[in-house]
Amino acid sequence: MTTAVPRCTPYRIAAETWLVPRLIAAGDAGFVPVNSMVITGEQPVIVDTGAPMHADAWRQDVFGIVAPEDVRWIFVSHDDADHTGNLATALDLCPNATVVTDFGAWQRLSVHLPIPTHRMRWLNPGERLDIGDRTLLAIRPPQYDSPTTRGFVDTATGAMWAVDAFALPTPGEVYERSDLPPGLWEDLFVPFNSMSNPWLEWVDADRYGRHLDELAELPVTVAASCHGPVLRDGALTDAYIQAHAMAAKPAIPAPGQPVLDQILAAAGLQDPIPA
Numbered sequence: 001m002t003t004a005v006p007r008c009t010p011y012r013i014a015a016e017t018w019l020v021p022r023l024i025a026a027g028d029a030g031f032v033p034v035n036s037m038v039i040t041g042e043q044p045v046i047v048d049t050g051a052p053m054h055a056d057a058w059r060q061d062v063f064g065i066v067a068p069e070d071v072r073w074i075f076v077s078h079d080d081a082d083h084t085g086n087l088a089t090a091l092d093l094c095p096n097a098t099v100v101t102d103f104g105a106w107q108r109l110s111v112h113l114p115i116p117t118h119r120m121r122w123l124n125p126g127e128r129l130d131i132g133d134r135t136l137l138a139i140r141p142p143q144y145d146s147p148t149t150r151g152f153v154d155t156a157t158g159a160m161w162a163v164d165a166f167a168l169p170t171p172g173e174v175y176e177r178s179d180l181p182p183g184l185w186e187d188l189f190v191p192f193n194s195m196s197n198p199w200l201e202w203v204d205a206d207r208y209g210r211h212l213d214e215l216a217e218l219p220v221t222v223a224a225s226c227h228g229p230v231l232r233d234g235a236l237t238d239a240y241i242q243a244h245a246m247a248a249k250p251a252i253p254a255p256g257q258p259v260l261d262q263i264l265a266a267a268g269l270q271d272p273i274p275a
């Protein structure tokens, strides 16, 4: 049986700041979010560009919030396909937009999606981008699955783009962590984020804790991400605690061949593996 994927619509998380939610069916886990974001300030910003499979809905939602010709910046957190899936479209439709990225993402994207050099600005962690009525402070997120990754904190609203950090499946159109079913966060935070951050197994917990402490000291009011719930107040503090607890602990193995065999068998494509 195929699970119907809800058609999500933009969700306002702060003043002039919209989460553009998308979901992918994930079997018994429910759905995995694949979000992007739009900031409609003096100089509007598209924050990541979603996945290719969501091209039509992404375009409708984003350009329902901001007119393409008004977009001034396209923030590309890193080069993964679920963050750059509609970058070519955005570049075509938004003639006044400059891509905010970095050297590494530009290099890695250049093999299939060259960004014109005159339409780029490179921003490294710790650097700030002045966009008129606000500043975006680039950060290295608390968790990440690509070395090129940068998030940011919007100094006007305190909204953080945490990119791939703090991922969690969702039962549907549920955006705030406070609205998730009880126990979901506690049960799945570690296994879900271990898949994207196996490197945490080898990090020094104290050193990593200092990075998390520095992030926690930033004036963040709300954290949004590509694959997880919206976090506010204590929920964000809890996310830092959970992430810190993963340091120097064995990574949880990702599903292996037995799970694929089950999927194939459920789809009638293969006999179940004999017990």
Ligand SMILES: [Fe+2]
Pocket (backbone or CB within 6 Å): 078, 080, 145, 146, 164
């Ligand atoms: Fe990623």
Ligand SMILES: [Fe+2]
Pocket (backbone or CB within 6 Å): 080, 082, 083, 163, 164, 226, 227
């Ligand atoms: Fe991602």
